[in-house]
Amino acid sequence: MNYDIPTDLIERLIEIRRELHANPELAFEEYETTAKLVQLLTEYNIRILPLPLKTGLVAEIGDENKGPTIAIRADIDALPIQEETGLPYSSKNPNKMHACGHDFHTVGILGTAILLKKFEKDLQGKVQIIFQPAEEIGKGALEIIKTNVLKDTKVMIGMHNKPDLPIGTLGIKSGPLMASADGFTVEVKGKSSHAAVPEAGLDSILTASHIITSLQSIISRSISPLESAVVSVTKFHSGNAWNVIADKAVFSGTVRTFNHEVRQTIKDRLGEISDSVSNAFNSEVKVIWNPGPPPVMNDDKLALIAQGIAHQQNLKVIEPKMTAASEDFSYYLNDIPGLFVFFGTEGNYEWHHPQFDLDERAIPLSVKFFTDFSIALLNELSKNVVTI
Ligand SMILES: [Zn+2]
Numbered sequence: 001m002n003y004d005i006p007t008d009l010i011e012r013l014i015e016i017r018r019e020l021h022a023n024p025e026l027a028f029e030e031y032e033t034t035a036k037l038v039q040l041l042t043e044y045n046i047r048i049l050p051l052p053l054k055t056g057l058v059a060e061i062g063d064e065n066k067g068p069t070i071a072i073r074a075d076i077d078a079l080p081i082q083e084e085t086g087l088p089y090s091s092k093n094p095n096k097m098h099a100c101g102h103d104f105h106t107v108g109i110l111g112t113a114i115l116l117k118k119f120e121k122d123l124q125g126k127v128q129i130i131f132q133p134a135e136e137i138g139k140g141a142l143e144i145i146k147t148n149v150l151k152d153t154k155v156m157i158g159m160h161n162k163p164d165l166p167i168g169t170l171g172i173k174s175g176p177l178m179a180s181a182d183g184f185t186v187e188v189k190g191k192s193s194h195a196a197v198p199e200a201g202l203d204s205i206l207t208a209s210h211i212i213t214s215l216q217s218i219i220s221r222s223i224s225p226l227e228s229a230v231v232s233v234t235k236f237h238s239g240n241a242w243n244v245i246a247d248k249a250v251f252s253g254t255v256r257t258f259n260h261e262v263r264q265t266i267k268d269r270l271g272e273i274s275d276s277v278s279n280a281f282n283s284e285v286k287v288i289w290n291p292g293p294p295p296v297m298n299d300d301k302l303a304l305i306a307q308g309i310a311h312q313q314n315l316k317v318i319e320p321k322m323t324a325a326s327e328d329f330s331y332y333l334n335d336i337p338g339l340f341v342f343f344g345t346e347g348n349y350e351w352h353h354p355q356f357d358l359d360e361r362a363i364p365l366s367v368k369f370f371t372d373f374s375i376a377l378l379n380e381l382s383k384n385v386v387t388i
């Protein structure tokens with residue numbers, strides 16, 4: 001669409017971003033951030049839905065009687081990190097920092113909502129604006145889903161800033177983009193004995209060590225070399241004395257994958273290997289699987305539409321590499337086709353670094369991209385040209 005974003009709106013969004021940056025709040029504690037968003041959305045006459053959410057909110061623009069419903073999601077939480085950027089609007093809250101750029105996502109999508117509100121009467125359907133809490137602990141998306149607000153939502157879109165991409169560059173990729181992030185804990189039960197009389201005990205450290213070594217065969221022997229996945233054991237606790245065989249060993253770790261089949265195979269092999277090895281050592285074992293967000297799987301047709309919009313706006317489109325970081329945006333994609341894009345923000349430091357920063361020129365670019373993308377999606381979906 002041919003329009004300019006008003007300069008005063010851009011200036012205001014930058015101001016809001018700096019205010020959010022100076023006042024970061026951790027997962028499920030985003031009370032002030034939510035209150036600020038309520039105030040701003042109300043000021044722009046944007047409807048906020050009455051949902052049982054403690055933090056975060058869902059607003060809406062347009063009319064579901066005129067066409068399909070789509071949703072745009074921004075995450076709003078910060079991290080338990082002490083900021084070291086030295087910026088004039090650095091975090092005022094000790095050990096809390098917007099080190100993942102969710103303050104940028106929040107204002108980019110807020111600006112999108114404000115512009116879409118201006119075009120509301122022409123929208124061929126409804127756009128839900130989701131300000132989601134608690135992305136950093138992988139739990140906020142589930143809270144939004146639980147409210148059932150997405151039952152008629154046809155498409156879900158969202159973004160993450162990307163410090164290693166220049167301003168004006170967009171990373172759009174169909175298929176897998178970000179990894180699943182599951183955790184596991186294995187408890188081995190043996191039998192304690194005098195260290196000098198090992199035949200009277202069952203050495204849980206030895207059994208657990210064999211399990212850990214065998215787990216490292218999963219990627220090399222059970223997964224195709226054409227797939228990517230990680231199995232890392234990151235914690236191991238056992239024993240209390242130098243001269244006693246430990247009766248219990250507990251270790252934990254994480255599994256990262258880019259597709260559902262590989263994820264399931266690793267989960268199965270983890271159980272089988274733990275059982276068989278423990279069996280071989282006459283020990284008992286318990287495997288606890290803690291599921292985290294699934295992989296982010298982007299929809300092919302949505303990726304094409306997004307590329308078209310980006311080209312119209314003279315943004316440079318690249319196909320980003322997959323990242324083993326996870327994103328709870330993936331929970332939405334279990335039921336709704338969607339697209340998660342990377343927005344170039346040209347920073348010197350990666351996500352979660354105490355000196356993480358981003359270039360605010362990305363703010364108006366993101367507003368224009370998501371506004372046009374939303375309008376294009378509503379038009380495409382209501383014409384039914386694209387079956388998603
Ligand atoms: Zn993060």
Ligand SMILES: [Zn+2]
Nearest residue numbers: 100101102160
């Ligand atoms: Zn993030």
